[in-house]
Amino acid sequence: MENQHFCRQRHILLLIRDSKISNDHLLCEICNSLVAAPYYVCDSCKYYAHKSCTELPRQINHSIHPRHPLTLLTQKVFFCDSCKQNFKNTLCFSCIQCNFDLDVECAQMSNSITCPEGQEHSIRHSSHPHLLRHIERKINKDIKIECFACKSKALDSSSGVYYGCIRCNYFLHKTCIDELPQEILNTLHPHHGPLTLYARLFKCTCRLCDKKENHTFSYECPQCDFRLCVQCCLGEVRRTIRYEDHEHLLCFVEKIYTKLGDRCNAYNTNCNLPIISNCTEFDATISSAFRCLDCDFVLHLLCGPLPSTIKHEFHTDPLVLVELLIDDDSGEFYCDVCETERNPRIRAYYCHKCKYIVHVHCVISEIKNVLSGDLIDVKLKTVGEDIWTLPIEIDNAGVEALIELGRSFL
Ligand SMILES: [Zn+2]
Ligand SMILES: [Zn+2]
Ligand SMILES: [Zn+2]
Ligand SMILES: [Zn+2]
Ligand SMILES: [Zn+2]
Ligand SMILES: [Zn+2]
Ligand SMILES: [Zn+2]
Ligand SMILES: [Zn+2]
Secondary structure (H helix, E strand, C coil): CCCCCECCCCCECEEECCCCCCCCCCECCCCCCECCCCEEEECCCCEEEEHHHHCCCCEECCCCCCCCCEEEEEEEEEECCCCCCEEEEEEEEEECCCCEEEEHHHHHCCCCCCCCCCCCCEECCCCCCCCEEEECCCCCCCCCCEECCCCCECCCHHHCCEEEECCCCEEEEHHHHHHCCCEECCCCCCCCCCEEEEEECCCEECCCCCCEECCEEEEECCCCCCEECHHHHHCCCCEEECCCCCCCCEEEECCCCCCCHHHCCCCCCCCCCHHHHCCHHHHHHCCCEEECCCCCCEEECCCCCEECEECCCCCCCCEEEECCCCCCCCCCCECCCCCCECCCCCCEEEECCCCEEEECHHHHHHHHHHHHCCCCCCCEECCCCCCCCCCCCCCHHHHHHHHHHHHCCC
8 A cells, every 4th residue: 555645734645646637727735836647636625746746755864965954845946966957946855054955856866886796887975966887988978077076078088987977967087086085084173073075066165274166075074064175174284273362272274265354363463453454564474374163263374373483594593583673773674585674563583693684474484384383392472472562652762672671582
């Protein structure tokens, strides 16, 4: 006996296998299109629904979107996140919260390997909801094959081994599959187990570097909305940086894709003042930042904890981080590496013995090396950590006095 189905009033539906009466005014309650046999009916409620629609599950859990169940509903227009086709007034399995949709066929296509070993070679890959089959270039001459990972095109059989889903026009090089782990334990997000590799068409923002990408791979936490771009996930970034005013360890992000502007959370800094934030020093370092992955806390490179000393190839003595340095009374301040102007209110590296002073951005590769390293035996210094940090309005005599005081600590 077939399963029983019910209308909204919980009446048992009657199955009509073929109908002789015209029913072109009757709409399916589930998919909203015209009813045709076989269909289910509840006469007392005037409820009609296709047999195929009625038998669809109302909700599914799908490995391609593990965070939320996908709900069966009719969308006016939608774009299938697997096969990339546009659909109108059609049923789909959808996560409204994430704007993630699969058409019914894509959602229900099996991802289990049923064919016996060796007959037709298929693999399962975390990035796609369907099995990927070995693509024979000789047989599939007419389809355009492009590897989703490296974007190179398979023009003939010399271009490597490909696996793919022809329905979704989704292909991967065997070598690309081998290079990218499908699951990876990442110390940047240790609480929820491994991050999983997915192919995403839209709206991918990396939690670490803020890069926004379409048609890209993304490593995602199956339990929360944490996501990293491939470079950040496979890169060497660690949570190692302690900042005294923040409870979590910070990461040093060498290249951040959004402008921090006034989002900087630094304590005791003046980066929100136009006179400070519009100078060369900020412009030249704006692409790097310190960032917390547990909350929204973020710092400009110049406002964050920097190595208290560095070694620069052009200068024999170590250079010391200073916060305000007026090295003569000419009123003009220059960097000894690039010989362009320097804003004396902004941190710089200084050798007291040689009166040698350089912009932070002129020794940036040394700083990046230190910050990306293990930071053992490295002292980082926060803005305002030294007693000679000065309020901006202080007069010249006061500046001189405080600098002298500061020098006695160097
Ligand atoms: Zn689809
Ligand atoms: Zn969702
Ligand atoms: Zn597919
Ligand atoms: Zn990233
Ligand atoms: Zn998570
Ligand atoms: Zn935090
Ligand atoms: Zn700042
Ligand atoms: Zn310079």
